[in-house]
Amino acid sequence: MIYFDCDYMAGGHPEVMNRLNETNLLHTSGYGTDEFTHDAEKLILDECGIPEGKVYFMVGGTQTNAVVIDRLLSRNDGVIATETAHISVHEAGAIELSGHKILTLPESDGKLTAVAVDAYMTSFFADETNAHMVRPAMVYISFPTELGTVYSREELQSLYDVCGKWGMPLYIDGARLAYGLAVKDNGLTIKDIAHLCDVFYIGGTKCGALFGEAVVTRRPELLPRFFSLMKMHGAVLAKGRLLGVQFQTLFKNGLYSEIGRKAVELALRLKRGFMEKGLTPYIDSPTNQQFFILPNDTIELLRRNASFELWGPPGETESIVRFVTDWTTTEADCDAIIGLLPD
Amino acid sequence: MIYFDCDYMAGGHPEVMNRLNETNLLHTSGYGTDEFTHDAEKLILDECGIPEGKVYFMVGGTQTNAVVIDRLLSRNDGVIATETAHISVHEAGAIELSGHKILTLPESDGKLTAVAVDAYMTSFFADETNAHMVRPAMVYISFPTELGTVYSREELQSLYDVCGKWGMPLYIDGARLAYGLAVKDNGLTIKDIAHLCDVFYIGGTKCGALFGEAVVTRRPELLPRFFSLMKMHGAVLAKGRLLGVQFQTLFKNGLYSEIGRKAVELALRLKRGFMEKGLTPYIDSPTNQQFFILPNDTIELLRRNASFELWGPPGETESIVRFVTDWTTTEADCDAIIGLLPD
Amino acid sequence: MIYFDCDYMAGGHPEVMNRLNETNLLHTSGYGTDEFTHDAEKLILDECGIPEGKVYFMVGGTQTNAVVIDRLLSRNDGVIATETAHISVHEAGAIELSGHKILTLPESDGKLTAVAVDAYMTSFFADETNAHMVRPAMVYISFPTELGTVYSREELQSLYDVCGKWGMPLYIDGARLAYGLAVKDNGLTIKDIAHLCDVFYIGGTKCGALFGEAVVTRRPELLPRFFSLMKMHGAVLAKGRLLGVQFQTLFKNGLYSEIGRKAVELALRLKRGFMEKGLTPYIDSPTNQQFFILPNDTIELLRRNASFELWGPPGETESIVRFVTDWTTTEADCDAIIGLLPD
C-alpha cells in the first residue's frame, strides 16, 4: 500500500528518533527547563533572526492554537479567521472553550485578504452599537492554508500592515510550515515569517517530529506568563526535554527545511504526473497537499493500491481527493500511483 | 550524580523505546484509531477485569484531570478534593478554566476520608440555601496520594460507598499508580482499583512511559462523546498510536507492575537505610516517594553527590526533603546515598 | 418629539407601575419564592395550556439567552442560529463566554428554515471527522425575528419536527413575543408557541414591563437545577417578587396581549401611511418593527420632529430606517410622522 492520507501517519524522522534514543537515559530537570530545550530555542531564534525572541514548545496543534489565542485576546475579544479555518471547523470548539468567538470572513483560495480584514474593521468601528458586539482583536491565518496554498510576500505584508493599522497581532498557524517555506518562487524564509507576524508556530508533528510544535515570537511581551497559561490549559509536558531534543535535531543542520523541500518536490512530481494524465487540480497548490477532482471509478481503481482521503462529501460521478506527501514518501510512491492512473 | 528528584527525569523505559523504534516507520491511521491503541485498550481492560469498559489515552496528567472532571461534572457542579490535592494546588487553575470549583476538605495523611465526605454532603443538603452554592458532584482522590500514602481496601471501599450513597462518581488520579499497586501488604490490584471507583487513570509518564496516561472506566456511559471533548481541550495526539504502542508494551508482559515493584523495593531500601542512621521519616510512605526530616547540614552534604527536592520551604535547622525512585534507580544509587549520611 | 427608536425607551406600563407601587411595602421572601411569583407562574402556565410546565424569571434578554442555552447544551455542543441572530451578533459574546460555539446558517427573511437545519444535520453526521467538530445540539430562533417577521404555523411546525428528528431542543427567543402573537392572519397563540418548541421566553422588557423576561417550558426536565445555574450566571434578582408582580399584572387580564395588539395596529397604520406616500418597505414586517428605505433628505426632514434609528450603515442617497411602536405610541404619533412625509 502507498500512503498519501496525511502527514502524521508514521512516527518521527529517523534522525529525530536517533537523538531521542541517544539521550533517553539522561536525567534532566522537567517542564522544559533543560539544556536541550534551551538549545533548541536558541537554534530557532537564530534561524529566525530574532535573538531577543522567545520560543515555547507544546505537544499538538489544537492546544497550541488554543493557548496562544487565549493569551493574545482579552476576555471580551474575538479572533478573525476564514470560514474554513482549522480553528473554526476542526478543533471541536477549543477556542470557544476559552470563551472566545471566532469572527469568520470569506476567503480567497483559502486565504484571508488584507482588504477583507480592513473592511471588517472599518465597519466594526463605524457601528455605534459595537460595544454590544465581540471586538475583533487579532488575526489568525495558516501558512500554508488548509488548501495547501501560500501567501505571497506581498499578501502577507499587506495583511500584517492592516493588523498594525488596527493594533491587532497577527498569528500564523504553521502546522505545515516546512512545506510552505519550501515553495521556491514564493521566496519566504522562516526569517521573513518571523518578521511578518507577531506570533507563529513551527509545526513539528506534520513535519518530521514524533510530535510537538514550537511557538515563536519576536515580541515576548505579547505572551506574559505563558508557561503558566500552558500549564492551565494542560499543555505542558513533564519531560519537556522530549520537545527540546526533537526541535534541536530538526533545526541543527537544516533538517526541517530539507524535510519540507523533499516532500514538496515529490508532491509536485505527483501533481505533474496527474496533470499529464489530463486530470484537473481542484486548486493550484504548491505545497505537500495536492487536491484533484477524479472520476469515482478512478478513485476506486487507485484505492486498490494506495491510501488517501476524499476532500468533502463524495460526488455522483467525480469527487475531490487529497494526496499528502511527507518525509516517508518516495519517488517510487509517486510514480507508482501515477502509473495506476488510466491513460 | 545520583538522581532522586522525581520520576520524570529520564526518557522512556528501554522496552518502551524499543517498541517505539520498531514501529516507527509503519503507517497507521491517526487519533488513536489504529491497531496498537485498540490492542493496548484490550490489554488494559483484561487486566482490570472489565472487558466492557473503555480506555482513552492522553499525553499528560493535568490535561487528563481537566478533561475527565469536565466530563463528569455538569456546568454548575464542583469536585470534592483534599486541600493539598494536585488539581487544587499544582495545576495552575486547569479545573477552574473549565468553570468548576474545587471544594476542598481537610485530609488525613494525604487522604480524604469517607466520614469527611459524608459529613460535607449531609451538611450541604441540609442547608436550605444550597441552591446558592456549588453542588458537590464528584470526588477526586489520588492513589498514591501527594504524600506517597495509599488508601487501604477498607478506606477505598468506604469512600466509594459514600460516593454511591450520594450518587457521585469517584475518580482516581493514578499518576503514580504503579507504585501504589506495588505496596505489598495493601493488597490492592489494578482490578480492585477498577472496581472501587468509576473512572481512574493509569499514569504512564511517571511509571516508565516516555509520556502518556490511560483513562479507564468500567462505566463508559459516564464519559459520552469523550474523544470529542478531549479534542476540544487540545488533548488529542495526532499520532495517537504512540500512546497505544507504549501502553501495549507496559501491559503486555507485566512490565508496568514490574516497574512499580522494583522502584518501591528500592524506595524501601533507602527508607530503611535512612532510619538505621537514626533519621525520621516525615510521613510513613510505603511507595516510591520517601520524605525525611533532615538537618540542613546533612542536606548540604548529600547534595554534593545526589540530587533531590526540598518539600516545602527550608527550615532554620532542618528541612523536609523528598527522595523519589523510578525504573532508572539502582541498588547502588540507594546504597551510595545512604553511605553519604553521617553516622 | 415623537419616539420610534425602540420599545425600551420609556418605563413600565402604568398598570405594571401601579401594582409595583401597591405592593412596595410588603415584606416577602427573596429570590422568587414569594406568592406573587408563584401566582405569575401559574397564570402563564395556564395561558400556555401547560399546567405541568415551569417558569423562571430573569431580568434581561442577553442573560436569559445565555443561561437557557448554557443549560440546554452539554460542554461540547453548539447552538444553531441564523447569521444575523441576536445571540450571534449583538450579545457581545455572551454565549461564547460559557464556552459554546454558535453555528450559523443562512436565513430567509430573517428566518431559519427546516430544510437548512435538516441539511446541516445530515451533512454533519455524514462527515466522518465530526468528532473534531462542534456538535449541533439545539436550535435558537426568535419570534418575531430581528427583522420583525414571524414564522407561520407550518414553518414553525416543520422546524420543530426537524429538531425532533435530530433529538435537539428548539428554543425561541421571545423578546418581542407580544408583537409576534398579535399578527392576526398568522393565528399563532401563546399556547401554540408553548407546544411548538421546548423552551421559550416571554419578553417583558420590550412589551410593557419595567424589565424582566419569563422563561417557559413544558418540559421542566430539560432545565435541571436551573435556579442554581441562574445564580451562577448572576441572573437572580434578590427581590424576585418584582418580576412576579410585573408578570402577574401582564397576564392577569390579558394586558400582555393587549399591549402587543395595540402596538402592532399602530405599526401597521404607520406602514400603510408610508406606503400610501409611495415609500417602499425594506421588508414586509407584520409586527411592531417597520423597516423602510427612505431618501436621505426625507430622513433628515423627519428627524426634526421624530426620533428613530438607521438600520445598518447610511447609504449615499437613501438609507434603511426602522420605526418601532410600543404601549407609549399613539395614533396621533403615527399620523404626525406620516404627515411629515413629502407627498
Added chain:
Amino acid sequence: MIYFDCDYMAGGHPEVMNRLNETNLLHTSGYGTDEFTHDAEKLILDECGIPEGKVYFMVGGTQTNAVVIDRLLSRNDGVIATETAHISVHEAGAIELSGHKILTLPESDGKLTAVAVDAYMTSFFADETNAHMVRPAMVYISFPTELGTVYSREELQSLYDVCGKWGMPLYIDGARLAYGLAVKDNGLTIKDIAHLCDVFYIGGTKCGALFGEAVVTRRPELLPRFFSLMKMHGAVLAKGRLLGVQFQTLFKNGLYSEIGRKAVELALRLKRGFMEKGLTPYIDSPTNQQFFILPNDTIELLRRNASFELWGPPGETESIVRFVTDWTTTEADCDAIIGLLPD
C-alpha cells in the same frame, strides 16, 4: 409580624419609588446613555471626591462581583478572599464560571488581615514551582463583612498598602455599604472608601433601592471596555435609566447615608435591648446585622410574632440567629421584639 429576615424583603424606598414613577413616561436612550445615569454618576463621583473616576451600574451583587473580578484578573489569575467570602460560598460558582480560582485565607472576625495577605504573597513568590499555581492577583473584601463587622481605617489602610506592595488591586464588595459607613466611631466616609481601594461597589438592593449596584473606581484604566464586558455577562439593563434614576435619588440629598444611619441606629437599639435582657451577641457587630446566641425556646417564642433567620445549623439547646434592620424597620419593631424576650 415584625420582619428582621433580611434587607431585601420590601420594595424600594418611597423616595426612590416616587422618582421612578415621576420619570416613568419619559423617553430616553437605552443602556445607561441617558441623562439620569450621567447625573447619578456625577453625584456619586462628587461625593467620593474623585471627579475623574467612573461609575457603572448593574442590577445585582453576584453579577457585579463576577464582572468586576473578571475584568481585574487576567485569565490565569486568582482572587484572594476569606474562607467565608460571599463570592466563595454563596454565589453558586459565579467566579469560577469565568475561569478564576478563589484563593481563600483564614479570617479574623470576618475580616481579611494585611498580615495574612502579605504572608501568602511572600510564600507564593518564594515557591519555585509557582508557575504551576494560580497567581494571586487581586484582593476581595466586603465592607461590612458577612458578619456585620467593619474594617477600621488602619486595617483598611494596611490592607491597601499590602495590595500596593504586591501590585494587586483591592476590590470592596459594598452590598451593605450604607450600613458600614454609618458606624460612627469608625469614621470612614465614602470618600475614604473610594481612596482606600481601587474599585468598590455601592450596594443599592439592600440599602433602599428597588434594585441596583453602582461600581465605582477612581482608576478607570483598570476597567477597560467595561460596558462591553457587562453586556457579555448579561449584566446590562436595556432601560438603564432605571438605575440612574434610583442612584440619583439616593445620592441627591443624602438619602443613602440617612438610610444607613437610621437602620444602624435601630440595630444598635435592638442589640442594647437584647443585651440588657442578658443575651450574648455571637459577634460584636456595629452595623445593621446583629447576631445573637439564643436558647431554642426563646427562638420559638420570638417566632410567633417576628420573622428572622438562623445563622448556620440549629444547635441542640441554643442557636445563632441574625436580625437585620433596614429602611422599613421602626423603633416600634425593635421595642416589640425586645418586649417579647423573657426577663
